[in-house]
Amino acid sequence: MDFRQIRYFMEVATREHVTEAAHSLHVAQSSVSRQIVNLENELEVDLFIREGRRVHLTPIGKIFFERMKHAMNVIDDARREVKEYLDPEKGTIRITFPISLAAYTLPTVIYAFRLRYPEAKFQLKQALYQELIEGVIKGDFNLGLIGPLPLKEKKLQQKVLFTENIVALLPIHHRLAKESSVKLQELVDEPFVLLPEGFVFRDIVVNACQNLGFTPNVAFEGDDIDALKGLVSAGLGVTLMPEVTLVDSLPRSTVKIPLVEPNVTRTVGVITPKERALLPTEKLFYDFLQEFFTRLDDFKS
Amino acid sequence: MDFRQIRYFMEVATREHVTEAAHSLHVAQSSVSRQIVNLENELEVDLFIREGRRVHLTPIGKIFFERMKHAMNVIDDARREVKEYLDPEKGTIRITFPISLAAYTLPTVIYAFRLRYPEAKFQLKQALYQELIEGVIKGDFNLGLIGPLPLKEKKLQQKVLFTENIVALLPIHHRLAKESSVKLQELVDEPFVLLPEGFVFRDIVVNACQNLGFTPNVAFEGDDIDALKGLVSAGLGVTLMPEVTLVDSLPRSTVKIPLVEPNVTRTVGVITPKERALLPTEKLFYDFLQEFFTRLDDFKS
DNA sequence: AATATCAATGCGTTTTATGCATTAACTAAT
DNA sequence: ATTAGTTAATGCATAAAACGCATTGATATT
Numbered sequence: 001m002d003f004r005q006i007r008y009f010m011e012v013a014t015r016e017h018v019t020e021a022a023h024s025l026h027v028a029q030s031s032v033s034r035q036i037v038n039l040e041n042e043l044e045v046d047l048f049i050r051e052g053r054r055v056h057l058t059p060i061g062k063i064f065f066e067r068m069k070h071a072m073n074v075i076d077d078a079r080r081e082v083k084e085y086l087d088p089e090k091g092t093i094r095i096t097f098p099i100s101l102a103a104y105t106l107p108t109v110i111y112a113f114r115l116r117y118p119e120a121k122f123q124l125k126q127a128l129y130q131e132l133i134e135g136v137i138k139g140d141f142n143l144g145l146i147g148p149l150p151l152k153e154k155k156l157q158q159k160v161l162f163t164e165n166i167v168a169l170l171p172i173h174h175r176l177a178k179e180s181s182v183k184l185q186e187l188v189d190e191p192f193v194l195l196p197e198g199f200v201f202r203d204i205v206v207n208a209c210q211n212l213g214f215t216p217n218v219a220f221e222g223d224d225i226d227a228l229k230g231l232v233s234a235g236l237g238v239t240l241m242p243e244v245t246l247v248d249s250l251p252r253s254t255v256k257i258p259l260v261e262p263n264v265t266r267t268v269g270v271i272t273p274k275e276r277a278l279l280p281t282e283k284l285f286y287d288f289l290q291e292f293f294t295r296l297d298d299f300k301s
Numbered sequence: 302m303d304f305r306q307i308r309y310f311m312e313v314a315t316r317e318h319v320t321e322a323a324h325s326l327h328v329a330q331s332s333v334s335r336q337i338v339n340l341e342n343e344l345e346v347d348l349f350i351r352e353g354r355r356v357h358l359t360p361i362g363k364i365f366f367e368r369m370k371h372a373m374n375v376i377d378d379a380r381r382e383v384k385e386y387l388d389p390e391k392g393t394i395r396i397t398f399p400i401s402l403a404a405y406t407l408p409t410v411i412y413a414f415r416l417r418y419p420e421a422k423f424q425l426k427q428a429l430y431q432e433l434i435e436g437v438i439k440g441d442f443n444l445g446l447i448g449p450l451p452l453k454e455k456k457l458q459q460k461v462l463f464t465e466n467i468v469a470l471l472p473i474h475h476r477l478a479k480e481s482s483v484k485l486q487e488l489v490d491e492p493f494v495l496l497p498e499g500f501v502f503r504d505i506v507v508n509a510c511q512n513l514g515f516t517p518n519v520a521f522e523g524d525d526i527d528a529l530k531g532l533v534s535a536g537l538g539v540t541l542m543p544e545v546t547l548v549d550s551l552p553r554s555t556v557k558i559p560l561v562e563p564n565v566t567r568t569v570g571v572i573t574p575k576e577r578a579l580l581p582t583e584k585l586f587y588d589f590l591q592e593f594f595t596r597l598d599d600f601k602s
Numbered sequence: 603a604a605t606a607t608c609a610a611t612g613c614g615t616t617t618t619a620t621g622c623a624t625t626a627a628c629t630a631a632t
Numbered sequence: 633a634t635t636a637g638t639t640a641a642t643g644c645a646t647a648a649a650a651c652g653c654a655t656t657g658a659t660a661t662t
Contacts, residue, residue, distance in 0.1 A: 001304060001376075001380070002303070002304050002305075003302060003303050003304050004303075004650085017608090018608075018609060018610090019607085019608065019609080027650090027651075027652085028651065028652045028653075029608085029609075029610090029652095030609090030610075030611075030651080030652065030653080030654095031650065031651055031652075032609095033609055033610055033611085034610080034611080034650080034651090035650085036609095037610080037611095043380065043383050043384065044384060044387075045383050045384070045386065045387065050609070050610090051659095052608085052609095052658065052659045052660075053607070053608035053609060053658070053659055053660075054608090054609095054659090055608095055609075060383055060386045060387075063379075063382060063383070063386070064379055064382075064383050067375060067376075067378070067379035067382065068376075068379065070375055071372050071375040071376045071379065074368060074371055074372040074375060075302075075368075075369075075372045077368070078364075078365055078368035078369065078372065079302070079344065081364065081365075081368065082344050082346050082361055082364070082365050083344065083345060083346070085346065085361045085364070086345075086346065086361075275576070305619085318639090319639075319640060319641090320638085320639065320640080328619095328620070328621085329620065329621045329622075330621095330639085330640075330641095331620075331621065331622080331623095331640090331641075331642080332619070332620050332621075333640095334640055334641055334642085335619080335620085335641080335642080336619080337640095338641080338642095351640075351641090352628095353627065353628045353629080353639085353640095354627070354628055354629075354638065354639035354640060355628090355639090355640095356639095356640075
């Protein structure tokens with residue numbers, strides 16, 4: 001067994017396509033095909049089912065794939081750990097985060113971090129709530145920004161960073177657009193524009209409404225925060241969003257209005273795996289995160 | 302990076318000796334030496350300190366070694382899992398156990414297991430109490446027989462198998478040798494023969510005595526149960542041991558006498574890691590263990 | 603039915619690891 | 633202090649393994 005075989009295997013397994021895997025690995029198709037066969041011969045099991053020109057994993061192939069993903073994560077982390085050992089400030093931070101933090105919070109933190117450590121590199125992965133948690137547990141990531149923090153996940157270390165206000169975003173010609181504040185109850189009959197199912201931030205809004213006894217009428221869905229802004233801007237509905245995502249500039253033809261009742265907030269924090277230690281550079285970033293938001297809180301109050 | 306390099310590295314790291322490692326790997330010394338250098342070049346760190354003709358790990362080398370041990374454990378387990386998937390009855394059970402179970406309990410269970418699954422193989426590792434627990438947590442073993450079960454180890458799954466009586470073993474000419482039972486208090490002034498420090502079974506005896514307000518006078522120490530039997534047999538002292546270790550035959554010139562006050566017992570169980578699943582063959586054995594001792598208990602009562 | 607695509611395989615070429623021999627540095631013994 | 637014996641590293645020729653190309657046989661696609 002060989003690292004190369006495992007690499008080839010993983011690539012073929014994820015793509016279920018030998019030729020594509022070969023391209024992505026920058027080798028000939030025949031090489032990949034042959035290494036897969038070699039691996040199967042050594043393990044004395046079929047990892048793939050060949051149906052015509054299709055290849056897909058056998059049940060045991062799937063198990064093997066999961067195990068190898070784990071092992072390769074351990075090995076990749078070890079390599080990075082060794083490299084970063086001499087020079088943590090030049091290492092890489094791998095971090096996963098929800099879309100709602102993508103626009104403002106994360107870029108701001110990264111910008112500040114790089115002022116102090118200009119050579120640090122980042123690998124960013126936007127993910128849905130559950131994906132994100134799974135990614136940190138399984139070892140694909142050692143750091144995850146998330147809001148709200150998941151309940152009682154015993155494999156995760158959690159740390160609150162800040163709590164943010166949620167405001168209403170309305171089209172500028174909306175009947176409530178001139179108010180200085182709105183109550184959520186006043187939006188009962190409004191068309192909402194929200195993120196699709198699966199995004200936590202959608203759930204936060206829906207839950208807040210349901211606590212008041214109504215289910216929001218979702219008129220349109222947008223795949224990212226900017227899409228939502230566009231929809232509101234076009235007058236197609238109203239939405240709620242964290243205040244920070246509007247901090248730079250308000251979308252054209254919209255107004256943001258504080259939500260006074262209930263006071264909807266969300267708590268954003270960082271999760272790390274309890275089982276694994278952070279890599280040197282990631283540790284720098286983790287400590288920085290806490291320092292950064294502590295200062296921000298001090299500044300606010 | 303390459304599996305071969307890691308294998309060579311691990312061998313050199315454990316032996317701190319390139320030539321010996323090469324022998325054990327059945328390759329030339331130059332190959333090992335070369336691969337180590339290649340690995341170091343790729344990682345851009347020195348893994349070994351060369352002092353004259355000595356080689357030993359640098360601090361980062363030690364970290365890398367630990368990570369690779371982990372990764373290799375995962376990979377080895379994955380290989381076994383794949384191989385055993387088709388035929389769990391022909392697989393291998395790796396298990397670690399304390400010396401006190403080596404003489405009777407473990408052989409008996411293995412014998413019974415192999416009556417049902419004659420092709421199952423075993424890899425056995427005798428270990429001290431703490432080593433044993435560490436071994437299961439770290440991933441060197443997935444099964445550990447142990448008595449008593451460790452307290453609140455959150456990474457371990459624990460299962461009680463049986464509780465056994467502890468009896469006194471006396472030289473045949475001992476003043477108490479004719480009694481039908483002894484109280485531990487009656488042995489206050491006796492010379493004891495015990496296992497060395499570090500063995501749980503020694504601690505069990507010492508604790509039992511200390512509960513009665515005395516510290517046993519350890520006249521001789523023996524490295525294994527048979528050594529203790531020999532020492533008692535030679536009249537050099539008395540000892541306590543689990544009744545099962547005496548079930549086959551009593552050592553020459555000794556008598557075993559039930560201990561009535563206090564009724565010293567120990568609970569033997571099996572520990573497995575919570576984080577990892579048992580391999581197919583190990584699962585067979587785990588289930589068998591429970592069945593075996595449940596029946597034994599039924600039989601006794 | 604014709605064409606395109608795909609995975610597997612035979613074969614010559616290139617890359618990589620290996621073993622042998624040697625070197626340089628060290629240790630231990632005389 | 634000298635010498636003999638070890639040890640790890642390196643140059644070099646050889647052996648092993650992976651690679652790419654070309655091809656085959658099977659399967660989708662039109």
